[in-house]
Amino acid sequence: MNRLVEAELLYGRLLPVEEPHLVERYNKALDAFGNRRTALSRFRIDMTGFSPEIAEELGDRDYLDPNSVNRRFIVMMPDQVELPVVHTSFSNTAALMHEFFAANARAINAITIRDALYGEIEESVSVVRDVDDLLSISEVRFRVLSAEDMLGKAAELRGLVDRLTTVPNAWADDAMLERMVELARQTGDIRQNALVPDRLVFRHEAFWANHFGGVFVFLDDRTTTVICDPSVPGFRRSRPWQVSYIALDDHKRIFDFLVRTKRLELPRASWVEPSGLYRHRADMVLAGLVHRADPAVDLAKADRIWMQTWVHRNAALVAEDGLYPFLQEAMRTVAATGEIRMEAIAPQRRFLLVRAAPAHPDQWLVNRLIARLTPFDFVSRFVFDKQGFYADYERFDEKFRAYVVATLTETYLRDKAAFRRKLFGIRKDKLHA
Secondary structure (H helix, E strand, O other), X not given: OHHHHHOOOOOOOOEEEOOHHHHHHHHHHHHHHOOOOOOOOOEEEOOOOOOHHHHHHHOOOOOOOOOOOOOEEEEOOHHHHHOOOOOOOEOOHHHHHHHHHHHOHHHHHHHOOOXXXXXXXXXXXXXXXXXXXXXXXXXXXXXXXXOOOHHHHHHHHHHHHHHHXXXXXXXXXXXXXXXXXXXHHHHOOOOOOOOOOOOOEEEOOOEEEOHHHOEEEEEOOOOEEEEEOOXXXXXXXXXXXXXXXXXXXXXXXXXXXXXXXXXXEOOEHHHHHHHOHHHHHHHHHHHHHHHHHOOOOOHHHOOHHHHHHHHHHOHHHHHHHOHHHHHHHHHHHHHHHOEOOHHHOOHHHHHHOOEEOOOOOOHHHHXXXXXXXXXOOHHHHHHHOHHHHHXXXXXXXXXXXXXXXXXXXXXXXXXXXXXHHHHHOOOOOOOOO
16 A cells, blocks of 8 residues: 555545644543554544554554444544545545534634544444444434543633622632632633534434445435445345335446436536546546456556557457447447437446436435446546545556556546546535545
């Protein structure tokens, strides 16, 4: 994974923590979680406070996610809101953290001047044993504490202020007044600084969970739809009267569900041609074919003319695979007719021709599902399904790894927002950038 780290394709855009007082606050949070203190004087954190350096030191990537549920967090500074989430068991962890930061901005800004916040995103289950455990999570509560007990001190000061203003002769209690002065030195004027978070409960929207190899959960007004491997515990047994279950390899039912719920953008020249998505996917197919046929080929030096020559010389192999000619024909059809009749397309190929509806709130989750169903497209896989991408990357040989990193660096990393906007129509980036 070193090549990914050096290219900032893994653990990129993290925030350094190096001031001794911040390291000590982080250690107090680790103490509270029952983890060993870090001996590092410098490390980096993501939005949730996860640090790859501390994970390596502890020998535990799940030190903030011990049961893959009830995720822990450590907030050292308000700037964390701009960071990615690089390690999580739920696709909506970043969205929940953004909601927490947005709803409690004043408190976070005030507290982190002198303290660090830590706690858990509490869900209704403590361990996930089957699908029903995942479906039981309808909302989460942020349980928040502070490393220097700033929250506790603010609450104590608030109680003493209330006593001073409501209890006759309380002003004559010298010990109480001295305690108020002592607390105020630490918390500041709590009448001006809101030190207690305002909102701690948030709805758990549609999500992907990495349990059981990956489970997609989509929520509609009256129904819940689960898409996963049918061997997952509880599949078609948990709440069958209110949950629709679709096997991950049932392309037709998945496609029909996404179309019926208006989560897919079907092929139209208005978006297909300017996006270049079909050309991109054809290039991905071709690169994979070339490498499988001859792993010694240096794909970094293979320009478009070289690729076309290779296609002509290996016409039988290309035809046998079928995906490259299929995408070429799709481009010609869209150019000639302006659309593609999806009922004429085999279900297992339909996801090559669509993308998530950009206006739908589940666009990232749907694109993650499409990337899962078209794994040859390692760029889309990296954009929407990093866990899946990293698992695939482990199986690549060194030559293909170099090509993958070079391709992502030269395309996606040049301007991530522009790339997502062009190929996938995505304009809201803050939760997943």
